[in-house]
Amino acid sequence: MHPRRPSRRSALLAAALLPLAACAEHPAVVRPGTPPVRTLAALDCAADVRAGSLLCRPSAPDAGGARGDLLLGGQGVYVRLAGSATYDGSSLFSADVTLQNLLGQPIGTTDGVTEDPDGIRVFLHSGPSVTGGTGTVEVANEDGTGSFTGANQPYFRYDTLLSTEETSLPREWQFTVPNTVETFVFTVYVSAPVPDEGALAAIDFDPRTLAVGGYHSCALTTTGAAYCWGANDDGQMGSAASDSVPVAVSGGHTWASLTAGRYHTCGVTTGGAAYCWGDNQTGQLGDGGDDDSPTPLPVSGGHAWRQLDAGAGHTCGVTTAGAAYCWGDGTSGQLGAGDSASTDVPVAVDGGRVWASVDAGTDHSCGVSRGGAAFCWGDNGAGELGDGTGAPSPSPVLVDGDHSWKAVSAGEGFSCGVVSTGEALCWGSDSAGQIGNGADPGPLSPDTVAGGHAWSRVTAGRETACGVTTAGSGYCWGFN
Secondary structure (H helix, E strand, C coil), rough: CCCEEEEEECCHHHHHHCCHHHCCCCCCCCCCCCCCCEEEEEEEEECCCCCEEEEEEECCCCCCCCCCCCEEECCCCCCEEHHHEECCCCHHHHEEEEEEEEECCCCCCCCCCCCCCCCEEEEHHHHHEEECCCCCCCEECCEEEECCCCCEEEEEECCEEEEEEEEECCCCEEEEEECCCEEEEEEEEEECCCCCCCHHCCCCCCCEEEECCCCCEEECCCCEEEEECEEEECCCCHHHHHHHHCCEEECCCCCEEEEECCEEEEEEEEEEEEEEEEECCCCCCCCCCCEEEEEECCCCCCCEEEEECCCEEEEEEEEEEEEEEEEEECCCCCCCCCCCCCCCEECCCCCCCEEEEEEECEEEEEEECCCCCEEECCCCCCCCCCCCCCEEEEEEEEEECCCCEEEEEEEECCEEEEECCCEEEEEEEECCCCCCCCCCCCCCCCCCCCCCCHHHHHEEEEEEEEEEEEEEEEEEEEEE
């Protein structure tokens, strides 16, 4: 039987400390060598003439040369090209290709409102080259040529402005293909103006060396050892100790990051292995069982992990491949798997997106894609999903606003985040002023936190939010 939980009053006081965990974390990680976003993707496309198919995949890096200045790949991360193809049987191969924007900001515009006269351009960087059969393939309906990577390249132009997740109308690509050709390949670069060219470099990849939970705290030493202190009723300190002073987490692991939930704790080792310990009533340890554990248990699935976040009764994480998984209490759809089932092993978050970070709250979760778009899922009774509807969703829904996000944080009944410009926004319940601007009732879409500060990070707790500015000042608001 689990021990009696602390009172609501003491719970709120302890929860007021929860946002400080993120406030004491490392600043946002900027990936070295990240270029501006004007060139969104390099994609290798393969056409099967007889089958009438055209498939574009992320391009492999060159040993050097022009692609060193590009964001390589990008298919399914920054943009997505998709469509159907046909062949007339003698000379014309046609493909109706749509372009979807996966960035957290509009493309085809420099101010977010006005369409750029150059549009969105898909340049033929190399090819077409025949890989099956004989003959020569040529582009039949290019829009023009432009200076690109030092040469004039033919391109297809999409005259449109695309908001986050928006898909263009199909654009017909035509190639002259003699009937002796079976397959051919070519490489395209997707190039478009964007309002904030440095947005992707601002994404926070969420390393944590200090984690504050409901009634306990944990931290890493400079050598990767983990220590916890505070309440240990459920084994959340990772040892059998009863003292409130820092004690070493058992197991002898070398840790890269930690995260503390309400009554459980998780961590990622320097080798990418995930472990959780403490309360396991709802399967939030992810080990395939529901027994509490005072020692770290390996999370099931054999994934290599980059980031974890422990919530109230569930946990979410991102693998090194950018896939998001959640486990534990799913009764409100907070696992993001499309249903309200709970599970004691990781389940994939719906949508097949590539993620930078995820954050587990009480009855909902949020995350930021590698393109800087923010999504939330789970309960939405107070507007905590930020999509403007107030309707719950067991699958990720896009947060309103067309912002490029650094990070988002899921609290209890509300959420907060910081966009690439440094503005902080919160949405959902404002029962104790946790939205940070006097909103009444709480907004269903992101609303700006008052004060005019430039923020590095903001974290949502239960009825409290805290943040750190880019100047290093700390602020909190909400329940006190």
